[in-house]
Amino acid sequence: MKILVPVKRVVDGNVKVRVKADGSGVDLANLKMAMNPFDEIAVEEALRLKEAGKAQEIVVVSIGPAQALETLHTALAMGADRAILVRTDEAVEPLGVAKVLRGVALTEQPGLVILGKQAIDDDCNQTGQMLAALLGWAQGTFASELAVEGDKARVTREVDGGLQTVELKLPAIVTTDLRLNEPRYASLPNIMKAKKKPIDEKSPASYGVDLAPRLKILRTEEPHARKPGVKVASVAELIDKLSNEACVL
């Protein structure tokens, strides 16, 4: 079986981002970028399936600018076999990405597509579901456990109030939740080797997809600043503030 893992280059989760002065988006100039953490989990899960003898090949794909090569190098250094860059300098949206991934999936014919449940930059949480619909394949989203047996995948999903287990017929789409695994680190020698590996470069047009945005961003705002705390002199004052100001009593 072949596993396809899409990976996205996003701003590093440890970086505190700032909204651009004109509110048109987030200022990414000179920020540290990294692989979307949920996608790292997806790569790790694919590697574990391969190590367990359940898969033979892992193909990673990224849709983005030339710098997304770094993200693919990281995935290769972690242990993926092959990488595809679908190059575009435009902003991409979940539907466009899902359409490109549909094209990649039809060419590559994987048994499983494992995606991060969402990217930490736009938090859309849509691509996996859209891809399942476009392909007409089964889907198991928010996976905290994944087991492959024959032509079936058993996915334990994190849902409100507990866990739900679904069985999917392959080929299928799985999206990863945080607790599925703890991804390994790419080592320096493997990163250096990965940089020398050839990467297949495609364009959205080679899959017949027009990535022109369908959505319009009206405004981007910083979260409201947290109000500073106050000191109270007595229990009576505390109760008064909790009842009348915080309105929690």
Add this chain to the structure above:
Amino acid sequence: MAVPPYKAPSRPAYDIVIVGGAVVGSSVAYWLSQALGGRMSILVVERDSSYEFSSTALSTSAIRQQYSNPINVKISQFGIGIIRGFAERMKPFYKDEPAPDLGFKEHGYLYCCSPDGVEAAKARVDLQRSLGAHTVFLEPGPLKERFPWLNVEDLGGGAWGSRDEGWFDSMGLLNGFRRAARASGVEYIDNAVTGLTVDGGRVVAAQLATGETVSCGTLVNAAGPRAQQVAAMAGLSIPVAPFKRYSFVFSSAVPIPGRMPNVIDLSGTFVRPEGELFLTGNTPVDDGPADYDDFQMHHEEFDERIWPALWHRIPAFEALKVQQCWTGHYEYNMLDHNGIVGFHPEVTNFMFANGFSGHGLQQSPAVGRAVSELIIHGSFQTLDLSPFHYERIPRNEPFLEEAVI
């Protein structure tokens, strides 16, 4: 950059005006206030009162005994005493709360030494030991035995400080000095000095960003990386400029067992533990004078230079992930990377406390005391810091320190 809320000074004239209220300026203010007991008026002008860009806050916060100059070793010995006894010293200023413990981690420094450098390294160790430091020189065999995770193949040995070296809480030191100084009558204002008036060989007044002018009896330049800006306001010049240093905190897939020291590699890369993580930095490839407001990060420095060096020296650092990074400024003395301490010979009430080239934090206790002695007594009373005198600058006579990182 966030502009601090500017505050006007409370008086028109001060006996002493200190430009810069980070750790050097605050140490000067602390020692002056303790010696004078409120008999003189002292103003500290700090342009960045949240210390967001201050070299003190952005420092990697370590102290070592391993220097090549006796005076630097003695300065560190005094510094270590202050760090150890800080909570006790600060008690009077923290009445109803615990005084700051600086969390000193006494793991030592390990200076890696190339086969060619063994002789010089041993001579430095002998010098340090003759002054009471606990540095030992370890041949490759014993070095490997003590630090099994270290690659010693290309080393002639290593100089390890078994005591009195390590890292501590830089902001704790600054906050303590500052709080004690304020409690003893020193006035701090959020403001910037924008000009100085020199008359008859003396600084007579300082202009503030808010438009006020304060007269001063003595002016202390403790402006860190901006030292030359302040010197130029009095028509003076020192070869001090901001040099960027990139610091990276990373996690390692493989932990390092035992008490890992601050390892100084042959490449100039240092690395030390920081809780379960590690802190590293180096002399970057683009080293040179930077703009005062340039804090731009170069992530490539880690990927392309630091990580390969770390992996070579400590093979367990094969798989790493950067968790945090920041850019700080050294106040770099381009003549000899040593401090400049003392009055100017012609503008006779202009005091330098500048150019510490990355040692400012660890040297601040001794420098603050020395500056207060010069101001109050006209000469050094305890440690003689005269090798740092300003006069070497115009004479172009470097007072070199070999052990620089």
